[in-house]
Structure formats: C-alpha cells, structure tokens
Amino acid sequence: MHILGISCFYHDAAAALLRDGELVAASEEERFSRKKHDSGFPKLAVQYCLDTAGISVGDLDYVVFYEKPFVKFERILTTALQVVPKSWKVFGDAMTTWLLDKLWVKNIIRQELGVSPERILFSEHHLSHAASTFLCSPFEEAAILTIDGVGEWATATMGHGKGNTIKLLQEVRFPHSVGLLYSAFTAFLGFEVNEGEYKVMGMAPYGEPRYVDKVYKLIHADADGSFSLNMDYFCFHHSSTQTYNHKFLELFGEPRNPDWYFFTEVSGYPSYFGDKPSNFNALAAKNQYYADVAASIQQVTEEIVLNMARSLHRETGLDKLCLAGGVALNSVANARIIRETPIKEVYVQPAAGDGGGALGAALYVHHCALGKPRQFLMSHAYWGKEFSQGEVNDFARGCGMPYQTYAREEDLLDRVVEELRAGHVAGWFQGRFEWGPRALGARSIIADPRRDDMKEIVNLKIKFREPFRPFAPSVLAEAAERYFDLPNAAQHYPARFMLYVVDVKDGQGAVLPAITHVDNTARLQAVHQAESPLYHRLIDRFGQATGVPVILNTSFNLKGEPIVTTPANAFHTFSVSEMDTLVLGNCVIRKPS
Numbered sequence: 001m002h003i004l005g006i007s008c009f010y011h012d013a014a015a016a017l018l019r020d021g022e023l024v025a026a027s028e029e030e031r032f033s034r035k036k037h038d039s040g041f042p043k044l045a046v047q048y049c050l051d052t053a054g055i056s057v058g059d060l061d062y063v064v065f066y067e068k069p070f071v072k073f074e075r076i077l078t079t080a081l082q083v084v085p086k087s088w089k090v091f092g093d094a095m096t097t098w099l100l101d102k103l104w105v106k107n108i109i110r111q112e113l114g115v116s117p118e119r120i121l122f123s124e125h126h127l128s129h130a131a132s133t134f135l136c137s138p139f140e141e142a143a144i145l146t147i148d149g150v151g152e153w154a155t156a157t158m159g160h161g162k163g164n165t166i167k168l169l170q171e172v173r174f175p176h177s178v179g180l181l182y183s184a185f186t187a188f189l190g191f192e193v194n195e196g197e198y199k200v201m202g203m204a205p206y207g208e209p210r211y212v213d214k215v216y217k218l219i220h221a222d223a224d225g226s227f228s229l230n231m232d233y234f235c236f237h238h239s240s241t242q243t244y245n246h247k248f249l250e251l252f253g254e255p256r257n258p259d260w261y262f263f264t265e266v267s268g269y270p271s272y273f274g275d276k277p278s279n280f281n282a283l284a285a286k287n288q289y290y291a292d293v294a295a296s297i298q299q300v301t302e303e304i305v306l307n308m309a310r311s312l313h314r315e316t317g318l319d320k321l322c323l324a325g326g327v328a329l330n331s332v333a334n335a336r337i338i339r340e341t342p343i344k345e346v347y348v349q350p351a352a353g354d355g356g357g358a359l360g361a362a363l364y365v366h367h368c369a370l371g372k373p374r375q376f377l378m379s380h381a382y383w384g385k386e387f388s389q390g391e392v393n394d395f396a397r398g399c400g401m402p403y404q405t406y407a408r409e410e411d412l413l414d415r416v417v418e419e420l421r422a423g424h425v426a427g428w429f430q431g432r433f434e435w436g437p438r439a440l441g442a443r444s445i446i447a448d449p450r451r452d453d454m455k456e457i458v459n460l461k462i463k464f465r466e467p468f469r470p471f472a473p474s475v476l477a478e479a480a481e482r483y484f485d486l487p488n489a490a491q492h493y494p495a496r497f498m499l500y501v502v503d504v505k506d507g508q509g510a511v512l513p514a515i516t517h518v519d520n521t522a523r524l525q526a527v528h529q530a531e532s533p534l535y536h537r538l539i540d541r542f543g544q545a546t547g548v549p550v551i552l553n554t555s556f557n558l559k560g561e562p563i564v565t566t567p568a569n570a571f572h573t574f575s576v577s578e579m580d581t582l583v584l585g586n587c588v589i590r591k592p593s
C-alpha cells in the first residue's frame with residue numbers, strides 16, 4: 001500500500017510517501033527547486049519520494065491533498081463578502097487565483113502526476129496537522145493541539161487521539177488566530193511574514209514584556225482554552241498585503257523599518273554591520289522599544305498556548321500532548337508546556353508547519369480512513385535524499401580544490417575535531433537531509449561553541465544574521481542534562497528536533513558562550529546514537545578532545561537560501577562564503593589559506 005501526501009499552494013509545499021504505514025521519504029519542495037518557501041506543486045519532491053521507494057505513479061494507491069480547497073475558498077469568499085467594499089481587491093485576487101488555479105487541485109494532481117481521479121483524496125488542514133503529530137508519536141493515547149495561521153476555517157483545534165482514531169473536540173475559527181496575530185507583529189517588527197517569526201522569538205529575550213496589556217487589547221483568552229481577536233486592529237481579513245491597521249499603529253506606534261539594523265545596548269554593534277554609528281545610543285534605545293514589543297507578543301503567545309494546553313488536560317485528563325501547526329515551532333512556548341502545565345510529555349515532529357501537512361494527510365488516510373493499525377514512530381528527521389560515497393567522491397574529484405579522502409571513520413572525525421578546535425567553521429554534509437526547517441547534523445554548519453567570539457565568526461564568515469539570533473547546540477543526549485535544564489533530556493522528542501528552548505545550567509553559559517542566548521537559554525538538539533550515529537560519534541570525539549560534548553550547529557545555507565541539498569549546493573555555499581572547511585561524506589575540502 002503506497003500513499004503519497006501532498007501540501008502546497010500556501011507556503012512550504014512538500015511531499016511524503018508512506019509504504020504500508022511506514023514513512024519512506026519526505027521533503028519540502030524548496031530543497032529541490034532551490035526557491036525558499038516554494039509553495040508551488042511539489043513535483044520534484046514527489047519524484048524524489050517515488051525514486052526513493054523505487055516505484056512509479058502507477059504504484060500509488062492514493063494521493064492525498066492536505067486540505068479542502070473548496071472549503072478554504074468558501075472561507076475566503078465569505079470573509080471577503082462580509083467586509084465589502086473594503087475587500088474588493090482581496091475578492092478580485094481570490095477570484096482570479098482560485099478560480100483559475102488553486103480550486104482545481106484534483107485536476108492539477110491528475111495533470112501533474114497522471115493519477116486517476118478516484119485515487120485522489122482530500123484531508124482537512126487541521127486534521128492533517130493533528131495526524132502529522134499524533135499518528136507518528138510514541139503515544140497510544142494523547143491530547144492533540146494544533147495552532148497555526150489558518151487552514152480552511154480553523155486556526156486552532158483541541159483534540160484527542162487514541163490508537164488509529166483522531167477526534168477534534170473544539171476549534172477556533174478564522175479570523176481569530178494566534179498565528180496571524182504573531183504574524184502581524186512579525187510584519188510590524190520589520191520581518192517577512194512566514195519567515196521572520198523566528199526572529200521575533202530570538203529578539204524577545206532582548207526586551208522586557210512591557211506591553212503585554214496592550215497586546216491583550218488585541219486578543220482575549222477564554223477559560224475553555226479558546227481565544228478571540230479584536231478585529232478593530234487588523235485588516236488581514238480584507239487585505240492581501242497588510243495585516244494590521246491604523247488603530248494598531250495608534251497603539252504601538254511606527255512599525256520598525258525593515259532596513260534598519262537591529263541592536264541594543266546589550267547586543268552591542270556587531271563588526272559585520274560596519275562602523276559603529278555615532279548616534280548608537282539613540283538608535284539602540286529605538287530598537288529597545290521593538291525588542292520590548294517582541295517580548296510582549298511572545299509572552300502573550302506563550303500564555304495562550306499554555307491556556308490551551310491546560311484546558312485540554314482538564315478536558316481529556318491526559319498528560320501526553322501532541323502539537324502541530326506553525327505555532328508548534330515556537331520552541332520557547334513548547335518547553336513552557338512541560339515546565340508549567342500538568343502535561344508531562346510532548347511530541348512534535350520536525351516539520352510541524354504546513355509542510356508536515358503532507359505527512360499528516362497520508363497518515364490520516366492510512367490509519368483513520370482505512371483503519372490500519374499504527375506502527376510508525378518518527379524518532380529522527382532524516383527523510384531526505386542522500387548521496388552515495390561514490391557520488392560524493394566523484395564530485396570532490398571534479399571540484400577543482402584540493403581535498404583529502406579518509407578511509408577510516410576515526411581519522412575523518414579526528415580531522416574534523418582538529419578543524420573545530422582550531423576555530424574553523426565547517427560545512428558538514430552527511431547522509432539523508434532533514435525533514436522540516438531545522439538542520440540536525442545532516443546538512444549543518446558546525447563550529448566550536450566554547451569560544452566567546454564564535455557567534456561573531458560564524459556570522460562574519462557565512463550567516464550575516466542579526467545579532468539577536470542565537471546559534472543552537474547539538475549535545476550528546478546522554479550528556480544534555482550536564483549543560484541544560486531539561487530533566488530526563490534523552491526522553492524528550494522535541495529536544496531531538498530543536499523544538500525546546502531551555503535554560504543553560506548555572507555556570508555552563510561561560511563554558512558554552514557561542515550557543516547561550518542573552519537570557520541564558522539555548523535551543524538544544526539532543527543527539528541520539530541510534531538515530532544519528534555518525535553525528536553522535538563526532539560530538540563524542542569532540543567531547544573526548546575538549547571535555548565538552550557539544551557542537552555549535554546552524555543550518556547549512558546562505559542567508560535567504562534553502563538549506564543545501566546536493567554536494568554541488570554545499571560546495572557552492574562553501575565557495576562563496578568564508579567557510580574554512582567542507583566535509584562531504586568522507587572527503588574533507590579545505591580552502592587554501
């Protein structure tokens with residue numbers, strides 16, 4: 001039984017293929033098309049899934065789309081008609097794009113893949129989210145919480161999963177949406193919506209949540225876990241370009257100019273921004289205001305999520321929780337659930353956003369529609385394409401730069417450890433690439449986290465990220481509790497996928513300055529031997545050499561580009577950046593000094 005799940009036409013198109021309920025392959029389209037957040041039909045990702053399974057389209061039993069286009073279109077039209085004439089532009093745009101294209105998904109799938117219509121099925125957006133987490137979780141029974149911008153009508157659901165069934169108990173409907181509220185502030189703070197939400201989360205610890213009261217003028221939380229927005233402050237329901245309106249601006253002032261550098265007194269002025277401006281103090285004070293706004297929206301979002309988690313616990317009596325939807329990528333909120341609610345265990349799979357809908361749609365049909373029992377647990381993220389040692393060696397031979405091949409793994413790891421200890425920044429390209437937005441040791445840039453200046457070095461050489469964006473640590477799962485405040489760290493699935501932000505233990509921030517955020521937290525990846533054997537051995541080797549089994553890990557890409565997929569992508573990133581070393585399988589390429 002082969003079931004292909006597809007998500008597309010909003011953001012982060014993806015495909016995922018199940019064989020008899022086991023995941024064979026999954027990827028976002030952007031990894032192949034090289035278009036960041038590619039939302040188009042995931043033709044390349046589908047082809048990759050079929051190739052990996054060694055099957056053709058004719059072998060697919062079902063193709064499942066992750067949402068219902070007609071219901072979504074109904075929501076867009078209904079909403080637009082309620083606010084006519086303000087919405088005439090949205091209405092016109094919707095009519096054009098939906099009637100010409102998006103509405104006819106069945107036809108598009110039929111044309112693109114050549115699948116007969118009776119094999120094409122549709123799930124619902126939040127059911128796909130719910131299925132994408134519960135049905136590949138380790139839990140036989142759990143509460144399920146999905147929170148995002150919007151699907152068809154739902155923007156958040158609270159549900160219950162047991163065996164191969166999922167029941168959604170309660171939903172919050174558009175326009176009331178935590179995801180869209182967070183996105184409104186993402187835009188206000190000068191970042192791109194659906195891309196810059198991480199930046200708001202990273203900026204928040206530089207601020208104080210001074211404006212929580214003001215944010216609560218925009219959203220009201222109810223005792224049953226639900227919430228509603230005060231629509232006087234928003235215009236996303238009748239505008240396709242603007243999320244907030246003049247009343248929002250009266251409350252929060254001028255939006256932050258996207259072209260401004262962000263820095264505060266605490267962050268200082270990083271050297272890669274150039275010369276420190278003479279009016280640094282005045283600019284830092286201005287930025288401080290926006291950091292305070294970021295802290296405020298982050299705190300309110302966390303409180304809304306905690307309120308839903310507590311309510312779901314009361315309702316179901318269950319202390320295991322599966323999370324999905326874009327808001328489930330808010331790793332600060334996720335960790336607070338464990339610390340501050342009666343929920344004892346949380347599961348999130350790495351592609352918790354809309355890309356993960358492809359996986360959820362396929363799982364939903366296999367288990368809930370066809371009634372097949374569950375057996376698949378997603379315990380790692382390595383579902384992308386891999387390149388054989390032969391392919392990697394051929395590439396290295398033709399790359400035009402000197403390289404060394406290591407026949408013995410120990411020698412390769414010793415060489416990499418030596419590079420890191422020398423303060424070099426290395427590209428690490430191994431095995432199948434990761435599912436979801438995080439690099440987890442298959443397509444990572446790695447460095448020594450013990451150096452005070454390493455954050456600045458990685459930014460200077462490759463990333464050019466805003467100074468408020470922290471780099472993450474990869475730590476041996478068995479050593480995680482030595483450095484991070486996460487009891488039983490090895491048991492927490494979200495920690496495998498960098499989906500918890502936790503405190504760095506007292507005194508360890510000084511040991512790991514490059515990965516410790518300004519508020520003494522870190523977004524750790526607990527690395528398990530069984531799922532990431534080579535990466536685990538590398539960190540272990542680094543630990544033996546330095547006494548600290550932790551490596552700085554950031555995604556292997558240039559700013560604004562998707563994470564690298566092929567050896568050629570990796571080599572390009574290596575060539576045009578100032579990365580020192582590239583490790584492709586067992587080949588090490590080093591730039592001439």
Ligand SMILES: [Fe+2]
Nearest residue numbers: 148325326354
């Ligand atoms: Fe979603």
